[in-house]
Amino acid sequence: MAYYEDLTPYEYDEDARGDLNVGWLEAGRTYPKAEPAPALVAALLRCSRRPVRLYRGFHDCDLCEDASAVQTWPFQSGGRRYYLGNGEIRVQGADMRWFAAPTLVAHYVAHHHYAPPPAFCDAVIEVAHRLPNLDANALAALAAMSPSERLDFCLDLVRASNVVGHPWATTALQALLAARPAIDPSRRKEFRAELDALYDVIVLAQDPADGPPPWLHEATKNAVQIVFAARSEETLDEDSFDLAADAIESVLEGGVDVSATMMRLT
Numbered sequence: 001m002a003y004y005e006d007l008t009p010y011e012y013d014e015d016a017r018g019d020l021n022v023g024w025l026e027a028g029r030t031y032p033k034a035e036p037a038p039a040l041v042a043a044l045l046r047c048s049r050r051p052v053r054l055y056r057g058f059h060d061c062d063l064c065e066d067a068s069a070v071q072t073w074p075f076q077s078g079g080r081r082y083y084l085g086n087g088e089i090r091v092q093g094a095d096m097r098w099f100a101a102p103t104l105v106a107h108y109v110a111h112h113h114y115a116p117p118p119a120f121c122d123a124v125i126e127v128a129h130r131l132p133n134l135d136a137n138a139l140a141a142l143a144a145m146s147p148s149e150r151l152d153f154c155l156d157l158v159r160a161s162n163v164v165g166h167p168w169a170t171t172a173l174q175a176l177l178a179a180r181p182a183i184d185p186s187r188r189k190e191f192r193a194e195l196d197a198l199y200d201v202i203v204l205a206q207d208p209a210d211g212p213p214p215w216l217h218e219a220t221k222n223a224v225q226i227v228f229a230a231r232s233e234e235t236l237d238e239d240s241f242d243l244a245a246d247a248i249e250s251v252l253e254g255g256v257d258v259s260a261t262m263m264r265l266t
């Protein structure tokens with residue numbers, strides 16, 4: 001990954017709007033240090049769950065002398081796993097300036113005691129405060145579900161959040177709900193084709209100007225991925241847990257009242 005001094009202009013892409021670089025560290029360069037504040041690390045992790053400008057694959061930390069000694073990802077915190085190094089965080093500061101930081105900045109702060117500029121820290125904490133976050137009780141309830149219960153819950157939640165005026169989504173979700181009989185490996189290929197088709201419908205529905213809000217797309221995509229995980233012969237429990245938690249938070253981010261369905265997590 002490239003090195004940029006903090007608060008220099010971000011020039012990675014053309015629509016950078018005068019964003020300012022933060023946290024583009026490199027081995028051999030000095031950087032400001034401070035004891036990491038747990039609230040800042042938590043906020044950075046929460047923001048890194050919605051990365052922008054995704055890379056192909058993951059960047060490893062250049063500062064870790066022994067990469068195997070400190071695992072950059074998944075980064076475990078508060079019962080969740082975070083995949084850092086595959087994108088960027090963008091937050092807007094109090095003076096309306098935008099900051100662009102690699103998601104690895106959470107690792108830099110937590111493990112290498114990097115001290116980002118205060119205006120960036122304030123912006124990250126402010127943005128993270130507005131993002132929905134499942135608490136420990138909800139995560140424990142989610143973890144206690146079997147993969148198929150989790151799938152049912154997520155699909156019901158996405159369906160409950162489905163807003164009037166998106167008949168395409170209702171159709172897609174009804175098909176998903178209908179396509180969840182007991183896992184039968186011999187029919188797996190068949191389901192994959194069916195779900196691939198559904199996924200295409202969801203992606204295509206993003207195109208019209210009055211298409212669904214991005215969070216609904218994200219939540220539905222997650223639900224589809226959970227279906228895949230539930231249907232695979234080797235059930236990916238940890239992955240489907242992460243996907244489920246992400247899907248729930250995406251739905252909550254949409255601001256639709258899904259409290260009745262969420263009661264099942266209390």
Ligand SMILES: [Zn+2]
Pocket residue numbers: 061062063064070107111112
């Ligand atoms: Zn490191």
